[in-house]
Amino acid sequence: ATIDPRYRTDVSAVYSLMLNMGSGIGITIAIIVLTQAVQVSHEDLSQHVSRFNELFRAPGIAESWGLGSERGLQRIENQIQLQATAIAYNNTFWLLTLWAIAISPLIYLIARRRRD
Numbered sequence: 001a002t003i004d005p006r007y008r009t010d011v012s013a014v015y016s017l018m019l020n021m022g023s024g025i026g027i028t029i030a031i032i033v034l035t036q037a038v039q040v041s042h043e044d045l046s047q048h049v050s051r052f053n054e055l056f057r058a059p060g061i062a063e064s065w066g067l068g069s070e071r072g073l074q075r076i077e078n079q080i081q082l083q084a085t086a087i088a089y090n091n092t093f094w095l096l097t098l099w100a101i102a103i104s105p106l107i108y109l110i111a112r113r114r115r116d
Contacts, residue, residue, distance in 0.1 A: 037088035045080045
């Protein structure tokens with residue numbers, strides 16, 4: 001170990017504090033991105049729900065996902081929410097992946113001190 005034994009408990013406490021703070025900040029950022037992405041995706045998908053969309057007049061769709069009934073609208077809303085959540089999780093995953101790739105070169109900047 002490269003740390004003087006008398007400082008190990010202090011260093012361990014500081015390391016634990018930094019680890020907990022870093023993970024807390026990371027989780028907070030991921031939740032903020034996820035929540036915003038769900039809202040944006042929901043808005044984007046909702047734009048396609050209209051009486052003028054020909055897909056909602058197709059046989060089989062009009063009966064179960066009809067825009068004229070409350071049950072049909074609820075089914076559409078549930079599906080939009082499901083798809084928006086899936087899109088948001090994918091976007092958040094890609095953000096975290098790119099972040100991990102971006103900071104991975106930092107591993108090489110951390111030099112180990114060798115004892116002579």
